[in-house]
Amino acid sequence: xxxxxxxxxxxxxxxxxxxxxxxxxxxxxxxxxxxxxxxxxxxxxxxxxxxxxxxxxxxxxxxxxxxxxxxxxxxxxxxxxxxxxxxxxxxxxxxxxxxxxxxxxxxxxxxxxxxxxxxxxxxxxxxxxxxxxxxxxxxxxxxxxxxxxxxxxxxxxxxxxxxxxxxxxxxxxxxxxxxxxxxxxxxxxxxxxxxxxxxxxxxxxxxxxxxxxxxxxxxxxx
Amino acid sequence: xxxxxxxxxxxxxxxxxxxxxxxxxxxxxxxxxxxxxxxxxxxxxxxxxxxxxxxxxxxxxxxxxxxxxxxxxxxxxxxx
Numbered sequence: 619x620x621x622x623x624x625x626x627x628x629x630x631x632x633x634x635x636x637x638x639x640x641x642x643x644x645x646x647x648x649x650x651x652x653x654x655x656x657x658x659x660x661x662x663x664x665x666x667x668x669x670x671x672x673x674x675x676x677x678x679x680x681x682x683x684x685x686x687x688x689x690x691x692x693x694x695x696x697x698x699x700x701x702x703x704x705x706x707x708x709x710x711x712x713x714x715x716x717x718x719x720x721x722x723x724x725x726x727x728x729x730x731x732x733x734x735x736x737x738x739x740x741x742x743x744x745x746x747x748x749x750x751x752x753x754x755x756x757x758x759x760x761x762x763x764x765x766x767x768x769x770x771x772x773x774x775x776x777x778x779x780x781x782x783x784x785x786x787x788x789x790x791x792x793x794x795x796x797x798x799x800x801x802x803x804x805x806x807x808x809x810x811x812x813x814x815x816x817x818x819x820x821x822x823x824x825x826x827x828x829x830x831x832x833x834x835x836x837x838x839x840x
Numbered sequence: 841x842x843x844x845x846x847x848x849x850x851x852x853x854x855x856x857x858x859x860x861x862x863x864x865x866x867x868x869x870x871x872x873x874x875x876x877x878x879x880x881x882x883x884x885x886x887x888x889x890x891x892x893x894x895x896x897x898x899x900x901x902x903x904x905x906x907x908x909x910x911x912x913x914x915x916x917x918x919x920x
Contacts, residue, residue: 676909683906712909719911724857766854766912793857 619836620660621647624690626681629668629705631814638816639664642832652684657693662835665690667704667759667814677720677762678708687713699743699835700808704760707800707810716803716810717775718767723760724793730759733789735799735813739779742802744809747830747840753786754827756813763792763812765801775801783811842887842895848908848915849880883907892919 621639625632639647639662648658657663671680681687687709694700694715702710710716723729732755740750748754767775772795775781783800790797792812800811815828833840850856856878863877885902889895899917908915 675906679906679909711911717911719909721855721912722857724855726857726861764855764857768911793855 619643619662619838620645620658621662621664621836622657622660623647623649624652624663624665624686624706625649626652626668626670626684626686626709628670628672629666631667631704631816634814635664635666635703635816638819638828638832642819642829642838643836650686650689652681652686655685655689657686657689660693660698662699662701663690663693664816665700665702665706665709666816667706670705670709673762676708676712678705678710678712681705681709682712682714691715694803694808697805697807701744701835702808702810703814703816704758704763704812707812708762710808710810715808716801717771718765718801720762720812721764721766722762723764723791725791728759728761729763729791730757731791732756733758733791733799733813734786736784736786737782738784739782739802741779742782742806742809744802744831744835745782747834755818755825756815756828757817758791758813760792760812763794765792765794765798765812767795772796778804780804782809783813842889842892843920844885844887844895844899845918845920846883846885846899846903846907846915847880847918848883848903848913850878851912851914854912895919 737748737752785797815831818828859877859879866874903915
């Protein structure tokens with residue numbers, strides 16, 4: 619399975635994502651730069667975390683308007699899987715590939731800790747290796763992860779099973795509405811989440827709870 | 841040249857933790873009777889344009905495409 623990682627100035631989790639995808643898929647991902655207008659034929663495109671363009675204006679706002687994101691949108695429309703982690707999630711909502719917005723944490727603090735996540739929908743390409751309702755661990759590190767959507771959008775997300783990850787057991791670190799940690803688009807091929815599953819894929823990380831996400835998406839045996 | 845001021849504010853019903861913190865800080869400074877504080881953004885934009893109607897349309901397009909996130913924010917445009 620082939621993968622690609624989107625690179626933008628100010629991202630800082632790009633090497634983590636590249637390392638995780640290389641280890642899990644067995645081959646290094648292609649990298650695409652912000653000004654690239656073409657993305658090679660791949661099965662999964664990952665937008666890593668960080669602080670693209672210094673979080674100027676709004677987190678992910680400038681990155682979402684770069685040429686590479688038009689190419690990501692075209693690939694997504696063709697059914698290619700896209701995962702945005704942390705700043706990548708913020709970029710996906712700013713680009714309109716996912717609904718809602720990510721706002722400042724209600725604590726106003728940057729949170730860097732481990733949280734618990736409930737698999738709210740195990741019937742997606744990204745979560746099919748988890749059990750419904752399973753609780754996994756994942757690191758988070760962000761200042762603006764407070765998911766917000768208007769009542770109508772929220773009802774649609776909940777009704778259609780588009781809420782994929784939820785903060786569990788009182789570990790919501792940011793005030794996110796309905797404890798939402800990650801959502802998927804209607805077509806089921808674009809996933810955004812604030813936690814960092816790529817940082818929990820092997821024993822050296824202290825656990826491998828995040829590994830099944832990539833194995834599921836890439837159809838790789840555990 | 842036309843100068844404009846764009847004001848971006850959070851929509852009603854959207855929580856504003858930063859505004860809340862500012863509200864508390866103002867109370868802490870002894871300013872009694874401070875009600876709700878909402879934080880927003882101001883952009884002063886210069887346009888090489890003489891047609892005011894065209895400038896206003898362009899500025900609104902800028903807000904819709906970049907300057908405001910209309911999921912959570914409203915904007916207003918004032919030509920000066």
